[in-house]
Amino acid sequence: MLAMLRGDTEAAAPYIADDIRWLMAPSIAASHPPIKSKKEWMSRNSGIKQLFPEGLTTDIKHMFCDGDAVIVEFTNKGKVANGKYYSNEYCTVFVVEGGQIKEIREYQDSLHVHHTFLS
Numbered sequence: 001m002l003a004m005l006r007g008d009t010e011a012a013a014p015y016i017a018d019d020i021r022w023l024m025a026p027s028i029a030a031s032h033p034p035i036k037s038k039k040e041w042m043s044r045n046s047g048i049k050q051l052f053p054e055g056l057t058t059d060i061k062h063m064f065c066d067g068d069a070v071i072v073e074f075t076n077k078g079k080v081a082n083g084k085y086y087s088n089e090y091c092t093v094f095v096v097e098g099g100q101i102k103e104i105r106e107y108q109d110s111l112h113v114h115h116t117f118l119s
Contacts, residue, residue, distance in 0.1 A: 004101070007048025007056055016041055017100040025110040031118060035104075051117070052078040052086075070094040086116050 004012035022035035035041050048056060056078040064071045072094065077087045088108050095103035 002058060002060070004045065007045060007052070009042055009046045009048075012045070013038070013042060015100055017097065017102045020101060020103065022104040022106065024106050025108065025113075027110040028113055028118075051081055053081055054079050068096050070096060080116060082117075084116050086112075088112050 004015070016038050018038045020035065020038055020041050022041060024032045024034070032044075035044060056076055058074055058076055060072060060074045062071075062073040070093070071091065073089075073091050075087065075089050078085075080086050090106060090108045092107065093103075093105040094101050
């Protein structure tokens with residue numbers, strides 16, 4: 001899971017279901033539509049290293065597990081390729097099935113995402 005959060009697509013790939021669904025905040029859905037396959041996930045996630053050429057730091061604050069759901073509260077920080085600094089709080093729900101991540105529901109400050117990457 002940590003490999004996925006920091007953008008290490010190759011290390012995370014074996015743990016991603018072929019039919020993964022990844023839903024992000026509706027307010028950024030135009031630029032980040034829902035992901036509906038492992039191929040789409042790999043394409044989007046592989047761009048993290050270009051967005052953060054100096055790396056992305058992930059600080060996990062809390063992790064809760066119940067049945068097939070894992071809820072992670074974390075902060076991602078890093079200098080973006082456009083020169084801006086990114087620091088955002090997340091709360092993400094992972095649904096696991098058969099040892100693979102089947103669904104991701106991500107909640108974050110979408111206005112900060114917009115200001116950092118889209119403006």
